[in-house]
Amino acid sequence: MLVNLPLLPYGACMVPLPKPDVILTHESDLDGLLAGVLLRRLAEAEFGERPRLEAWSYQALRQRPMHEACAWVADLSWESRMDRPHWVIIDHHPYDAPPRHARLIHDANKSAALLCYELCRAAGLGSPQLDRLVHLSNVADLFLDDDPDFELASDYANLVKIYGFWNLMTLVEEQVERLLDHPLLEVMRVKRQVENPIGLAWSRNNIIEITPSVGLVETVVGNPNLIVHALLDDPDVRYPVLMTVVRRGNGALAVSLRSRNGQALAVANRLQGGGHPNAAAASLPRSVRSVADAAQYLRQVLNPRQEVQLNPLHDLFA
Known part of the structure; x- marks a missing residue:
């Protein structure tokens, strides 16, 4: 032993x-x-x-x-x-x-x-x-x-x-x-080729500011990770850390965080998550049930001294 x-x-x-x-x-x-x-x-x-x-x-x-x-x-x-x-x-x-x-x-x-x-x-x-x-x-x-x-x-x-x-x-x-x-890989390939360009174009115009350095990317179709990495390379996107909301199989929500220069992990740690410097994740509380809830919660946690006023946001998961 x-x-x-x-x-x-x-x-x-x-x-x-x-x-x-x-x-x-x-x-x-x-x-x-x-x-x-x-x-x-x-x-x-x-x-x-x-x-x-x-x-x-x-x-x-x-x-x-x-x-x-x-x-x-x-x-x-x-x-x-x-x-x-x-x-x-x-x-x-x-x-x-x-x-x-x-x-x-x-x-x-x-x-x-x-x-x-x-x-x-x-x-x-x-x-x-x-x-x-x-x-x-x-x-x-x-x-x-x-x-x-x-x-x-x-x-x-x-x-x-x-x-x-x-x-x-x-x-x-x-x-x-x-x-x-x-055979399921063919499904993944078609999803990538058809959905990703559509999803990227939509998501580029739907990034919610959480902090001056963290943006929450709304996604409707496509591979969120590939979409986010394309956005990180976009000079018009000013956030060094981007995150997406994902729904797990048990219905709970989580956030996936990505960056290019190692900042994602530090943000995930503040959310009690973990991962790699540029690829991390964190679960969200059970009370968070929508993208709107997630945006409000993330702003409160990542801006603890700032009074958060949530703008109306449609619920993608409704």
């Missing part, structure tokens, strides 16, 4: 991982889905048992008791509550200080799925299909827009956002290789 293991970049040490009671992963994107599946395969290969797999948002995880003796955590950002002996965190998000007791496998330049896949390959669990799938997820999650596979990778990443973590897991029966060239 592992006790007081320091931060170890992958490849620096081949100390065996402890047997997990549970695997915790991020529910909201393909990176978290692949990371969770790959870790469960690794645990089954190493220990002959399939541990329980749980998928969480950043904010919901903060309410979860951390009572297991041993856990593997992927793509959920390192936090001090995880600093327990026999806990292993595989992650790529920024952190303030390394753990004293848990083991942190970290690389900011690799997605969580890629870090987990490196562990799998070291155990002989790699395949050409997984090579390809993890590459596409890595390109999408790190938003490597200069990669020739970027548009295709965005289509793969959008599968989880459109159809949901557990729906997609059920559809492919956890055999994630079935996602390669899946």
Whole structure:
């Protein structure tokens, strides 16, 4: 069993991982889905048992008791509550200080799925299909827009956002290789090609000021992330941080934040969220049920000393 293991970049040490009671992963994107599946395969290969797999948002995880003796955590950002002996965190998000007791496998330049896949390959669990799938997820999650596979990778990443973590897991029966060239990718491609230009033109004229440096982008059609990144490159858009409101599968609302120069994460942290410097997210309170509610709430939180008067705003979710 592992006790007081320091931060170890992958490849620096081949100390065996402890047997997990549970695997915790991020529910909201393909990176978290692949990371969770790959870790469960690794645990089954190493220990002959399939541990329980749980998928969480950043904010919901903060309410979860951390009572297991041993856990593997992927793509959920390192936090001090995880600093327990026999806990292993595989992650790529920024952190303030390394753990004293848990083991942190970290690389900011690799997605969580890629870090987990490196562990799998070291155990002989790699395949050409997984090579390809993890590459596409890595390109999408790190938003490597200069990669020739970027548009295709965005289509793969959008599968989880459109159809949901557990729906997609059920559809492919956890055999994630079935996602390669899946017929649903044609739906993603057509949506991207038809919807994005229409959505970008509309959203360009519908940005709500939250603070002088943060804008809330209304979206009606298209991939919000691709639309927002196009707006960040638009010299006529003055906000260095842009956010969109998204509705999760359980009906709750969240905001997705994007930037070009590292400011998104700081704003997400003020909303009790997390993520990367330029790509972050945060859940909104249950009382927030519309874009109008979200705009009011965000102004109150991000302008705490400013009296907020909400202008009439149509509810996109009505």
